Amino acid sequence: MTLLTGRWFEGDAPEVARELLDKVLVSHIGGHRVAGRIIEVEAYTSDDPASHSASGKTARNSVMFGPAGHLYVYLSYGMHHCINVVTGVVGDGQAVLLRAVDVIDGIETVRNRRGGRNDNELTNGPGKLGQAFGLDLGHNGVDLAAASATVSIIDDGVAPPDRPTVGPRIGITKAVDTPWRFRVPPP
DNA sequence: AAAGAGATGGTCT
């Protein structure tokens, strides 16, 4: 049971993405704790045409260029908050998008936040995950390892899969053939 | 079961 801190996240996004599989995302928001095992991620690097960081630092993506282990949150399609973990060294805009988790604590809170949907559709997409954990633009830039962190990532001893399922990233129009989506294989 | 379309707002040209 160890809290992952800044240095742990530092590295190339595709590598860190694989390491993040089976780690546990935790949020403490509004007096509710929610925890979920990360089962699907996507990597975005700085020389990657599909990445928000591809054309340099802007107001939106500036935290991607900051230290590893902070959250990069952006608003997608005007209504969904997508959650990323920054991985590059300072000045290098890399991040891993968290696409899906299995809820392991706070399922009642998640059901409430997700408006009473079927349990298998609560956190199986990046926008759904953001809503389930209570995250929004106000959480952009938060340090996952800060003492006061409301969001963190924990290693509870479950190793990442030796052979993750690998595939193309979803919902992008550039670099669609780069296989940087990783998933925990089905049991 | 699959395909289509609308919602909705921040960010960048």
Next chain:
DNA sequence: GACCATCTCTTTT
């Protein structure tokens, strides 16, 4: 003013 790292609901096979 266009473009989205999406989701949900409706319509059609």
